[in-house]
Amino acid sequence: MTAQDTDIRPLEVAVTAPEPGDATLHFIGRIHTPFTERSQCPRQGKPDGPECRIEIFPPWDRALEGIEDFARIEVLYWLDKSRRDLVVQNPGHTDRTYGTFALRSPVRPNPIGTCLVDLLRVEGNVLVVRSLDCLDGTPLIDIKPDRCAFSPKAPPKP
């Protein structure tokens, strides 16, 4: 961790919480972006951002079957550099604070990022997308079709 990861700004509030252990995640891939420093990451992924590559590890690559039918996908990833104990944050370095749940900051009790991206193409076990906001090497948690484009494939419920 760098100082940027652990420092706390004026008026921010940290809490003491139990060790997280309610459920466990399995990293299913890795995200490759041009961003190697936190200061390079955009605040949010943008439609005109750079191409990024999402690598899916076996055996999960087989779960990509049919993904090419979707122009937009939702990506979930683990923000492994983030502290998890802030309930109040000061993103603007001013006298105005916000609760963590009123922000999309990477600092949160469960540091999961979600992004909707354009799927440009599939190259084997790699999805080429535009564009993500996370650091190069960020662990991948999940991929879903964008809910706007997705119609349930199961029969309707009564």
Add this chain to the structure above:
Amino acid sequence: MTAQDTDIRPLEVAVTAPEPGDATLHFIGRIHTPFTERSQCPRQGKPDGPECRIEIFPPWDRALEGIEDFARIEVLYWLDKSRRDLVVQNPGHTDRTYGTFALRSPVRPNPIGTCLVDLLRVEGNVLVVRSLDCLDGTPLIDIKPDRCAFSPKAPPKP
């Protein structure tokens, strides 16, 4: 687990994956819905669905500060009844299968549900929303402002 949770349909493919242990989650609350059986859950949350209540446990309730400014929020929850080992699924019980990442099924290697909901009101440590698709008692992982409505509060990056 019930038979519904563990059964596998024709043509579905399960894999053997390492025990998940790459990261740990901390449940920060609980979701209250009218759905007590899986068969009652809608395929996706709908704008005309029932009111649901999201209870946030202390000390995380303090992180709600400012959430009332958002009409729509993104909710992340842990689908604790789902198996995690299917890479190919058969949602329609037909001869057509789909990779897990081409579905929004609750069955996935990391069973995290995401939903965008209307925030109706805040009652202390409870958010009243319309509407969610998950079972009553589902563990809460995170709450964020809907990315469409959210403008970063930090200064722009150069």
